[in-house]
Amino acid sequence: MSRGAGVAESSDDHSASSEEKDCPSPNLETSKDSKSGEDSRSESSSESESDNETPKPEKTIEEWEGKELPTDHFNSEFNEIQSHCEHCNAENKHNELVTPRLLSRGQFLLKVDTEGTYQCMETGLIFEVNRKVDIKYCVLSWSKYADLVVKPWVVGGPLFDVKCDPTCLTSIHFPHSLCLGHCDANMMFKVLHVKSTGASLEYTVDRSATHVKWHVSSLSPVGPVIQSEETVFHHGAVILYKAIDHNPSLSFRVYIATNNESFIKDISKSVKHSSKKFMKIDKPPVCQKLLQNGKKYRLISEPEAEITPEEIEFVDGSLLKLKSYSEVYLEQPVEFKLLLVEMDSEEIVWKAKLRECDWVQHDQNPNISKSSTSGNRRRKMSSSLPDEVVYDKRMKQIDTSDGVKTKTLLTDTQLINLAEKLGKEWVKIAIANLKLKISDIDAILEKKEDVTINKFRMLKKWQEKEQSNATAQNLWNCLKNVSSVEVQDVLKGFLQET
Template structure:
């Protein structure tokens, strides 16, 4: 999009000819462009958990890495100190100036090596030092998704899966916090991710991620998909890979919830047409992420309630209003919007 001009007023003749676009239409066009371009919000955010937020702290100097091809990131650590990546939540402790390259991986390639009593507890990353020996990094802190409030540390063991060739090993951690595990860098760097032992009854910081299906609804219909994910960017990566066929838009609502490995049920008011009324949440089987789907033939508001299956315990609830859904305006962009999406610059932005 280039040469975007603006004016404080537009004539009625321009409006009739369709040569101007309002702020509201521009906002909706930007939403469509994000869908078409497949952009994803990769910024790491600490879970807003009321139970354990007192132990979640920021660490060191914040850095924004350079984006390379194929999802790879690269950051220059300027000298001895601690640095926190704002995109991934990784925390590096450096002993000298060093260039670090890293990328988010899918657990689907490695989850078979995490066997009971161990379980996945956070995202997995491939990390390596570009211009120095691995010893230039003293430690790496990896995000985890567990809610540790009230947990007895002697009963819950955290570790790091270190994938080294054909013999992946689970290594000890130096310490843990409400958001990270701290791992001492060994002689070599390779895929690493947080794991936990005997944590089946420990809740995960999770997200009820709601998407609007823009291809399946009609003019007066809305189709919503609800995925359950831990606050684990590898889990979310796997989930989004299943959504590449079709157009989906994230509904901007509060998503945070605490999730245990158990079955959940979805209820709706008005009832709508629900598919898969109950589903299990698990952090192990990540290759195929189940989802709830709700179909409505009436306009919002819709209230969704996620409950523990066969109980009255509510894990998450949200009300979706008219303005939350792109389909509440137009399923298809106007002719002017389509010109913008195709790169036309012959229009004027109508300002209030």
């Protein structure tokens, strides 16, 4: 198998969280080790759309409803943000899908036993390995490395830090957030490789509708960048957060994002460190129409709400530390519809209906909890220990033998918080992990309630079955093998609260 010409760097050069280290100096070089046949282009892509000089008349919500989108997109649940695009379907069918283990500080650990091609179900990364290997990796923020992305190059997908024995890893396929159906022939991909000596642009060896393939030269922060002579089309997502306070009014943050895990992680971090407390609203996030830089979009609400700003010019903000958002404010807590509309075409890009059950009983779910703060303190005190040792030690401290901590029963608030994080596989979890009967699930589904309430009732059924054993420790024992990172985080929070 072909290898990069450079000597692989030691993974010790980077800490477990590369974001905690200083950014290498912006010494940008173009690697010529593995050219893929793509011709270099130096001109940046021009703005494809100009603003309309004559504003179009406002449409009522009834008129917008005439542009209905397929209902299955809005009734589905998503564990992760995925793209639904006619140009980007059914790629990489022959990869073995694997679920990594979640470590501390947002890192993943993937243990591979034999040669093959493996796709991570959490991040979309694809690894080609030539023998047994343990791979540790995490998503990084592009904003820290903004000075290294020099025009005409722009961000093309998430940034990752991957650590393992580089002789075992022949190539990595990075997920990208672009639709190539419109400008595939005139788009050039490379990967930005951030090393201790500086940064370089390295050639890719292949690309698909969803991924960019790169031969491993050494291991350190790396992610796809692009330049294009034509308009760039992004797969987009709309992410909602509600402010938690004691006022009867409703206040939401609405983020319009590229479907880029680095970008989405930045949004989550920004909300978590806000002076206000927020909860994430679980609605299908995927935009049903591609987003374009420079295009203008409008948020519309029924009943009418205060929306600031109402009109948004979309730009890929991956390199920006501060992410832009719109605030949606209603004086009274009522159900309402929210739509994102492209102003030029007047087409609906995304829509959702927000109901009272989406935000009730969540006042105890702040973006920064006492348990997570104390957990951070414990991690800092144990920073010299390996991640697995720290986590196992914490679990032993929680699982005491005197029966005091483990007999604390779970509350309805905790169960609704967990229900919010369970994905579309909740029925399988109910039967396989919680040992409920299919008749129990049928009885819940017959009520035709909101899906989060269905999942909450499923957990209540488990609680009724377990009675005095319906503890955080028992629920952890049942669900510790569930792959969802968000579910694992909630369960660990329950254990720390006991």
